[in-house]
Amino acid sequence: MLMALTVSVLLMTGSAEARGQQTDQIPGVSLGLVYAESYLPALAVKPFSSTFGGVGLASEVEAIVAQDLRYSDRFEVMDSLPAGLIGDQLDYTLWDRLGAVWLVTGQLESAGEDFVFAAELHDVVYGELRESGRFRIPAQSDEDFRMVVHRVSDEIVRWATGEQGMAASRIAFTMTDSEGNKDVHLIDSDGLNLTRLTDFGSLLESPSWSPDGRKVAYTSWRSGYPRIYEMNVATGSERMLAAVRGAGDYITPAYHPDGRTLAFSVLGSDARSGIFTYDFERDCCLAYLSGGPWYDFSPTYSPDGRWIAFNTQRFGDAVPQVMLMPSEGGSAETLSPYEYGSGGYFTAPDWSPNSDLVAFHGRIERGRYHVLVASLEDDGRVLRQLTTEGNNEDPSWAPDGRHLVFVGERSWGYGLFVVDVGTGRIRSLIAGRRVGVPDWSPALQAR
Template sequence: MNPYLREQLMQSYTRLSIGTPCRREVGGPGRRSYRSLSTANVGARGQGAVARAEFEAEPGAGGGAEPGAEPGPGLGPGAGATNSSCEQMAGLATNSSCEQRPTGSCGAPHRAGGGRFGGLLALATGLVGLVVGWPAVAGAQVPDTTMPRGIQLRLVYETQFRPRLAVQPFTAVPGGVGAGAGAGVGAGSEAAGAAGVAGAAAVSPGLRLVAEEVHRIVQRDLDYSNRFDMLFEIPERLRTGVGEYGAWNALGVVYLVTGSVQEMGGGYGLRLALHDVVYGSVKEIRQFSLPPASDADFRMSVHAAADELVRWATGEPGIAATRIALSRQRSDGTYELLLVDSDGENLRRVHTNEAIYSPAWSPDGRRLAYSEAGEEGRHRVVERDLVTGEVRVVSDRGFLAQTPAYSPDGRKLAMGLWVGGRMEIHEYDLARDCCLTRISQRSRIDMGPSYSPDGRRLVFQSDRLGNPHIFTMPAGGGDAVLLTPFETGGPGYFTSPSWSPNGSQVTFHGRSSGGIFQIMVADANRPGAPVQQITSRGRSEDPAWAPDGRHIVFSGVRDDGMGLYVIDTVTGRIRPLVTGGRFRMPDWSPRLKRASDLAVSR
């Protein structure tokens, strides 16, 4: 086989797979074809492997090749969707089949490639075919005459493929003895974690507990990233020691995470390795420093390490090292301002008031702006420094102020302000601590602003057409463009917009065809395009984007009560964040800690 082509294929592993991988069932034929290629490569790299893959990819041969996905040369990413089940998911304009979809039925978009198929873009594009006709590619190179004629290889970009990932239990390594190289995987070594076993006798029970806790956090973070098909049930013989990639490969595992924890400078050293089982090698390895387990920053530090693992595997960091700010109405009617970690842990109160609405994170993650009942119950917008606890009122004139939103540069705060019998969008200059300027006009209630990631546009809600609808406009003010479908006298009612931090999607809640509020997503650049409804159960309101532009947190009423939930817009998977109370109006923080913050001095 042509070595250049083979090289291309090998490098594209994370991006490309053979066949049409996205199927209706968990671990469907698509996975099998991918895995068969993996197996072939681990077992016997080279032409034989490719040939086998080709065989698997032959339409019909894999038992589940998509009949509609005909190979066609020259189709690049974005050239069009196939008619796989994922496409139906992409076109969930009226109701969401995704919410009921079994976990892992259609994987996450793979982001190893240069192109970004994030968030709903991936949904909209569906299963984009990077369908390459074999002869077209091969023709550019010296033809490989060993190839059986008449067999076509189809490479499909899997926007929703989720590689299987396993996190082996972390080892506890006694301090001093195994410092450095003893922590497990050395670059190029396949014996990750093995070193910990030898010194197990000297490991304190406390350290072992810490290792278990860190493992639990990391594993759950990776699960919540929704980018992997998690393998939780690890066979006993694979729970310690590594080395046999073949055994992992047989389980369909693409990525294996190993780790070890040792005492280090009052805290811990966490050594993590990401193994590419397909290649049979260590993809990345690094040591992170963690504070003592009693430290308030301990969990957040582990989250940051987990986010780095996601980056190693997908090219983009995870969102575990984040928090969600929210408001909760207590049984006596008063409100609490709360914070909770992205995994639902560490729920804590920041402030109480007669009313607290719509907290919003500053771009540096240090401050929160929200509205609270001021004198005689009138809402005013305040900004609170989460580090010092300092509070300042930023709606110094007008009558009723609410729904603040920071500009991406953190210099301005947009909000809805009631002046002269109308609520209009105003901008407060935070840098100069003054100057509320009106930027919307001629309406009755304009509110709920949210900036585009470049800070040049705003999405907001306005009832200028009678009912509340979603509009966009230039950030400094100007002509507003209607985004949501309008019908004269219709039941349209769309509120609480939030602009995706990495794209042109806007999420908001609106009345569904059943008359119940559900979360919806629209393309800010395509006014009038169909609005996608992404939830369908119970009642869902107050959506806010995670910093990855892929997950959305919202408040919902479900069979099991009321709470906040997180939906992955790519897979449709939903998990509860906090339940059992009137939790409302969440806002997702930016990344609060990065792997670079966990520097190890060596």
């Protein structure tokens, strides 16, 4: 049993029909949203035009942008309307009558081999242009085409909300092949462009993005022992963490937000077990932060790099807990709701890239695992449960700090899902594959 905590009233998440219903209370855990559910302004996308007859490309860009804005979960994106109905002229009255609050317009221009996309965001209520920008777009055959359009979508989100989007990002995760081996795969935030990053024919876990989005660190068993490596995503070049200090399992790498330091765990060592840091850039300066006869692992940095949340087994078997400590080491405190003898299973913490929210998953009822979010502001005393169906594990925050990707186990198999902690909406990212330990990239910049 979990200790009794504040139990507040509860919004069922996951499906629109169920939203607003009350549900059975689970001690210590509130079902519901992390951000207050609020009204979503209606956003319309006027069919994008083209100055050179590239209608196909314009509609492709429009489809990507409209989908991205839908997936941002910050707007109710209106169904597209036929161009003939709208006309060429911008008529705020018409859009106001249709119920739009925001209107996105765009025009594609030819620019040598490439194109320029001129985007505008209009405030229909005030009847004025809010922002505009011009973006260079490569040809559709270019492998970067979709990512460049995703960046346009994130810019539109920023114009409307002032906040970071997540369209231009990718998720790294493991996928198991028919021989039971795992390799790192990447998929875009919209569920397209599935690519394989590694091909070692071995066991591999815990892919973790560098803060510049150029590298992925992970643990590979291909030497026979778990060791940490870092791969450059663009070039495929790889190196091993040089700081091997004797026997032990080297697992769960996580980058400091400054990109210079890597935190990781060494378990079963003949010397020390626990969380270490290492200057990956200079290949030196190993530091021991925490550990002991118990095990500490799965570190994750706060956005300012001053704190680390991590998982610990120091309370014994079967009661893993999430704790916090200063990132230079020091005394740790429990974030997950543990009291001696009370049990509780909380694992796989991931600290939001821009707030005091830490996501993890826990065993909640009848052996079910669900994605939970704790806020440091209330000392983790209220856990928000974001999933209700199946088993759900290993949440990882998007660069917008409001979406989480996680592994879901359903009656039909496994998949990656994305939940918006503002609306509770859940969508499938990849389904029916044996996937694991996703890590959402930072906002990806142009190459």
